[in-house]
Amino acid sequence: MAGVFSGFATIGVLIALGILLAHLRVIDLAGQRTLSTLAFYVASPALLLTVLEDSDPAEVFSTTLVASAAAVLVVVLLHLGLSRLRGPLDLGGATIGAMAAGYVNAGNLGVPIAAYVLGDVALVAPILLMQLLVLQPLALTLLDVAVAPTRLSLRKVLSRPATNPLTIASAAGVALALSGVRLPAAVHDPLDLVGGMAVPAMLIAYGVALRLGPLPGRGVPASELGLAVGLKLVAQPLAAYAVGRWALGLETDALLAVTVLSALPTAQNVFVIASRYGRAELLARDAIFVSTLASVPAVVLITALIA
Numbered sequence: 001m002a003g004v005f006s007g008f009a010t011i012g013v014l015i016a017l018g019i020l021l022a023h024l025r026v027i028d029l030a031g032q033r034t035l036s037t038l039a040f041y042v043a044s045p046a047l048l049l050t051v052l053e054d055s056d057p058a059e060v061f062s063t064t065l066v067a068s069a070a071a072v073l074v075v076v077l078l079h080l081g082l083s084r085l086r087g088p089l090d091l092g093g094a095t096i097g098a099m100a101a102g103y104v105n106a107g108n109l110g111v112p113i114a115a116y117v118l119g120d121v122a123l124v125a126p127i128l129l130m131q132l133l134v135l136q137p138l139a140l141t142l143l144d145v146a147v148a149p150t151r152l153s154l155r156k157v158l159s160r161p162a163t164n165p166l167t168i169a170s171a172a173g174v175a176l177a178l179s180g181v182r183l184p185a186a187v188h189d190p191l192d193l194v195g196g197m198a199v200p201a202m203l204i205a206y207g208v209a210l211r212l213g214p215l216p217g218r219g220v221p222a223s224e225l226g227l228a229v230g231l232k233l234v235a236q237p238l239a240a241y242a243v244g245r246w247a248l249g250l251e252t253d254a255l256l257a258v259t260v261l262s263a264l265p266t267a268q269n270v271f272v273i274a275s276r277y278g279r280a281e282l283l284a285r286d287a288i289f290v291s292t293l294a295s296v297p298a299v300v301l302i303t304a305l306i307a
Helices: 002-023 029-053 063-085 091-102 106-116 121-147 154-163 165-179 185-195 198-212 222-247 252-262 269-277 281-306
Strands: none
Touching (some): 002 198, 029 165, 029 185, 029 198, 029 269, 063 121, 063 222, 063 252, 091 222, 091 281, 106 121, 121 165, 121 252, 121 269, 154 165, 222 252
């Protein structure tokens, strides 16, 4: 279990740093916005490009991908359906809510947990690449449509992913991996250096938002927060387990992997994306906070029951 606690501890320290910097008035809300913008437009694209350049795209087309994708589809549909029962849906808010319910922290926590709990870092590749290449571009396109001042034509909607820095970087990274072409060191090394800012910038900006915004649970209706977190930590791993065991017949190790990875908390970049588009920021912030705390016992319990 060392990987579980180590991964969560690292995240906690950087979030605490953001809280401290906000408390000392070193960073204000304007600074938090700047950090989020830097992470969205510069650091995260650089990180995605360098990470995907070194990946093996063939790993994404595995049996475990089917279980992971099915679990995401289940929670997204459940979130949209149950949210619709509460009233008319706002496209931007519904998109962020669905991401909070189904977009897992595969990078920050998935890698150490795959390494130290599951015993193989490659196990996180399918869900990581699926999120970067499918879920994120789709969500960003919907958010672009949601914030557009006028109704977009179908051509403009379809072309939106080609103008988003995260989507462009992901596509470029996969193209490099598929072609086997390596970026020259003079290009790769600066990108790698800039990409190193992405995760710390996200976490510090998140900590600042926690300190300067309403306390978690006070700025978002409890039913809305409970729905996102409940789907994230209960429905998603249950769906992954059910599909993996009874539909795909996964062996114990693979079944444990898809279930544990589906129980990871909401990813921090959901908050960065929400901040960038000005939609459901408090929901994203609080879902990350609550799901991160609650996922520790969830991962430990799942590991004990399946392993």
